Amino acid sequence: MNAGGIMIDIPQVITIASTDASGGAGINADLKTFHNQGVYAATIVVGLTAQNTYGVQDQYPIPAKFILEEFKSIADDLDIKAAKTGALLDEVRVHAVAQGWQSHNLGKLIIDPVMVAKGGSHLLSDTAIDTLKTELIPLAFLITPNLPEAEILVGRSLKTDQDIIHAAMTIQNMGVKNVLIKGGHRADLKNEFADYILYADGSSEWLTMPGIKTKRTHGTGDTLSSFITANLAKGYDLKDIMPVAKKFTYEAIRQTINVGHGHGPLNHWVAITMGTEDNK
Numbered sequence: 053m054n055a056g057g058i059m060i061d062i063p064q065v066i067t068i069a070s071t072d073a074s075g076g077a078g079i080n081a082d083l084k085t086f087h088n089q090g091v092y093a094a095t096i097v098v099g100l101t102a103q104n105t106y107g108v109q110d111q112y113p114i115p116a117k118f119i120l121e122e123f124k125s126i127a128d129d130l131d132i133k134a135a136k137t138g139a140l141l142d143e144v145r146v147h148a149v150a151q152g153w154q155s156h157n158l159g160k161l162i163i164d165p166v167m168v169a170k171g172g173s174h175l176l177s178d179t180a181i182d183t184l185k186t187e188l189i190p191l192a193f194l195i196t197p198n199l200p201e202a203e204i205l206v207g208r209s210l211k212t213d214q215d216i217i218h219a220a221m222t223i224q225n226m227g228v229k230n231v232l233i234k235g236g237h238r239a240d241l242k243n244e245f246a247d248y249i250l251y252a253d254g255s256s257e258w259l260t261m262p263g264i265k266t267k268r269t270h271g272t273g274d275t276l277s278s279f280i281t282a283n284l285a286k287g288y289d290l291k292d293i294m295p296v297a298k299k300f301t302y303e304a305i306r307q308t309i310n311v312g313h314g315h316g317p318l319n320h321w322v323a324i325t326m327g328t329e330d331n332k
């Protein structure tokens with residue numbers, strides 16, 4: 053009821069992750085990307101980080117019981133179409149998120165398996181990897197590891213295109229429908245950045261953009277996975293979203309903003325939207 057006004061239906065999404073005090077990564081980057089893409093965003097906060105563009109100074113996990121309360125509050129009221137996870141910190145938090153997910157229907161699950169931040173700090177403990185693999189990954193629509201994260205998931209080093217293609221198959225066999233392996237950390241590619249995606253139907257593609265020579269890449273993975281999450285919630289097909297998500301992230305790095313003195317954050321004001329003339 054909104055007498056005299058108008059009621060607008062807007063796709064609703066959620067990020068299940070940790071905050072970044074400096075605003076460039078984690079929940080902060082997710083919310084900016086969601087807002088940019090015109091979806092309504094809720095949060096399940098799993099942890100807090102004292103962090104800046106130099107690195108992570110401290111982290112504070114939210115108790116599992118409270119995380120489950122957050123799940124219930126959202127599920128009792130909102131109509132979430134897609135959710136993404138980010139830094140989940142440890143085994144207790146990964147288990148709580150898997151438990152919360154199984155108890156409530158929050159649409160498509162996108163896992164960004166954040167393990168190590170740019171400055172080298174661990175945002176997922178080693179003991180949580182098995183829990184991630186056995187409890188959370190089988191629930192997901194899409195997982196988006198960067199190269200080092202994919203190496204940890206499959207337990208071998210990934211150097212060549214063939215290594216990456218086989219790793220995506222290994223990860224898909226863990227029970228997740230679609231697998232995106234991001235190439236931002238690939239040592240042999242300097243002039244172009246190629247990501248590989250293996251889709252649920254067995255088809256696959258390499259997504260390539262020129263490499264930008266910059267250290268201002270704080271929150272690139274969060275931005276890419278949030279763009280995908282927002283547009284899945286809007287009803288777009290993953291195959292149509294992927295090239296535009298790649299372009300959005302590229303432009304958010306290229307059109308840099310002067311914030312921070314280390315690995316600076318991205319520009320979350322770039323105007324790239326699905327369905328517009330250049331981005332069918």
Ligand SMILES: Nc1ncnc2c1ncn2[C@@H]1O[C@H](COP(=O)(O)OP(=O)(O)O)[C@@H](O)[C@H]1O
Nearest residue numbers: 198234235236237245247262263264272273301
């Ligand atoms: N310097 C860069 N120039 C162009 N694209 C980049 C650059 N760094 C990262 N990307 C792209 O940003 C996205 C996130 O990649 P990556 O850095 O591997 O993830 P993460 O932030 O999770 O470590 C990928 O699409 C990757 O190709």
Ligand SMILES: Cc1ncc(COP(=O)(O)OP(=O)(O)O)c(N)n1
Nearest residue numbers: 077078139169170270271272273274
């Ligand atoms: C709280 C928090 N969550 C996630 C990250 C990592 O974000 P990512 O997009 O992978 O970017 P970088 O670590 O490469 O900056 C984070 N740093 N903090």
